[in-house]
Amino acid sequence: MPWQRLRDLRAAMPNLMTQMLLRASNGVGYTNYPDNVVQFFVRQAAETGVDVFRVFDSLNWVENMRVAMDAVIDANKVCEGTICYTGDIFDPDRAKYDLKYYVQMGKDLKAAGAHVLGLKDMAGLLKPAQARVLIKALKSEVGLPIHFHTHDTAGIACATILAASEAGVDAVDCAMDALSGNTSQATLGSVVSALQHTDRDTGLSMQAIREISDYWEEVRGQYAAFETGMQAPSSEVYLHEMPGGQFTNLKAQAASLGLDDRWPEVARTYADVNQMFGDIVKVTPSSKVVGDMALMMVSQGLTRADVEDPGTDVAFPESVIDMMRGNLGQPPGGFPDTIVKKALKDEQPNLARPGKHLEPVDLEATRAELSKELEGKEIDDEDLAGYLMYPKVFLDYMGRHRQYGPVRTLPTQTFFYGMEPSEEISAEIDPGKTLEIRMQAASDTNEDGEVKVFFELNGQPRVIRVPNRLVKATTLQRPKAEVGNDNHIGAPMPGVVASVGAVVGQEVHAGDLLLTIEAMKMETGIHAERDAVVKAVHVQAGGQIDAKDLLVELE
Structure with a gap:
């Protein structure tokens, strides 16, 4: 469970601050939650061990951030009110997102109670020259400490961070060397080395960074099956403006639709959808909506002109309809009327803060219902907070936990790839309760698609029948x-x-x-x-x- 991992991290690093992203009224999910759910989740995260909450809104609507920001401040934690960066402050054709826009949003966040100003460049669009101007303006006009976050999709993040450093940025995000680059963050060792012997020397130990990076390089090898295959930086990000967290994900989605050889078309359509929606900030969950629409259009052979044509009937993805209803809030200037009317037909959008119209959840009644569904299991606040954010995921997790036990205690290699004959592992399923498991052999697959697995559990021989998933995958079609x-x-x-x-x-x-x-x-x-x-x-x-x-x- 993520709550247990948070407790483990807090215990292992009591003198370091932990930080989490909070999507304002979206919590850590993909929809708007009632105000009391957001408040309850923040309170629980603070109690379990989060110190800094980076609060942002997927459309940069400060009004939609206030409930979450107030909840962080009430929990006596650090509230990092965050600007999401998009466009190009030097581009006269993108004047909607000019320097004045970002400075005003910074002032609004300060007025809303932010302790720190976050600058979240989720797509890696901020270039060095622009960073110098933007950081300097925010420092002088807003006056809060500035925490800068960017991605290295275009391969320029280190240069942008160094430019931000020159302009006086207070904190930046980097990734450990072995996990950095491409759609991840800038390389920590490179930034630290570049700043050595300057007035902005970080004081971090390069020897320690290399030792930690060596560890993560070994860990990363165990996740080889999940690598994206991205071989190099891509300046294409300046065309489509996809967040780092979406870029590789959308490529996989396109491949699953049989569109992998049409990726340039997907990228151009993503950019077209953004303009069709009024040039919006694209970050979870708004970026997901743009991606849904782009994939639908490419797979159905639709152009932007087709979608905007009143005479062409279009079945919009549910996520697009939901956003046009106003359920993610409103972007600067609102959504274009033509798209809103076409997506909603005769339905009127909600232009107010979405959470304002959502009825509070009866937390104790929900706790009782959940306990009943889980056959009387005691539901603590962490369980309840997890369920409120992700009801289906939580129930799936509990079902799997009931069926398979605490599989999180298995070594990573074993969890992903299984055991080989004569291999032995240890798994601590409870404090002081360790299982010693030795794999001996497996039989051939029988006609029911099952194999017998022979193993030792704490020295005692055991046999179990399990389905061979490879065989099942070919027989059940x-x-x-x-x-x-x-x-x-x-x-x-x-x-x-x-x-x-x-x-x-x-x-x-x-x-x-x-x-x-x-x-x-x-x-x-x-x-x-x-x-x-x-x-x-x-x-x-x-x-x-x-x-x-x-x-x-x-x-």
Whole structure:
């Protein structure tokens, strides 16, 4: 559990401050939560061990940040009110985000009670020359200590950090050498070395940095299967402006849709969607919305002109409709009326702070319901806070924990790749309770797709039957949608069926939502493309699917 990791970190480094990102009214999730949920989560995070809260809003709307900022201040913790940087302060065509805009937002955050001013360059767009001007202006006009965060997607982050240092920035984010570069942060050792013997010498030990980096280089090797394959920096980021955390993720999503060879088109469409939405700040969760729209447009062959054409019917992704409703708040100047009207049709958007209209959650009633669902398990505040942010993820975790035990105690290599014959590991499942596990052998797979695993547990021989997932993956296949068959609705990507609205025999109309698919933080709605009657539904909520699997058949 993340709460336990936080406690472990706090115990291991009692003299260092911990910091977390807080997406204001989005908490650590992807939607707006009622005010009392945000307040409860902040209070719990502060109690468990977070010292500094970097509070930001995905559309730079200070009004949407106040509840979260007040909660941090009430918890007697450091509130870092944060500006998200986008555009280019030197570009006359992007005058919406000029120097005056950022200075005014800094002043607004100071007035809202921020102790520190965060400058969050989530896409790595801030260039050295611009950094000198922006940092200097914020230092002189706002007067708060400035904490600068950037990504190295374009390969220029170290230069930008050094320029920010010259301009008087107070703190910067870097990544340990072995984990730095590309869509990560600037290289810590390089920045520290560049500042040695200057008036901004960090005083950090290069020997210690190298020792720590060597450790993380070994750890990173165990996660080789999860590497993105990004080989070099990409100046393309100045075109699409994707946050570092989304860039590689969206590439994987595009590949799952069969669009990997059309990535330049995806990148250009992402930039087009941003302008179509009114040139907005793109950071979780607003960046996800732009990505959802871009993938939908490329996969369906739609251009920006098609989407903006009143005569072209477009089935917008659910996340786009939700944002146009005002459920993420409002960007500077609002969203373009044409897109709002086309996405919402006759529905009116909410222009006020989203949390203002959300009913408070009855925390104790929710705690009791959750305890009942988990068969009487005592639900402490940490459990409740986790559930409130991620209900489905929390329940999935608890179900897996009940079935498999505390698998977090397994060595990383074993967790990801399993054990080889004669291999032995130790796993401390509770304080003072350690399991010594020795793998002996595994049988061939039987006709049910299972193998016998022979092992020793604390010296005692054991045998267990487990499914061979490789075999199951080849034997359990769903029917595929027939290419060219208008009655077959197939999956556009691998993922999990989040919800199913279609019912056999139901009359549906063009644009009606049939089901939703969840994949890599992206929720995609599958809509009827014509009026029809549902003949068959081949999936159910929670089911795992692959690309082109048959989901729904129409008459």
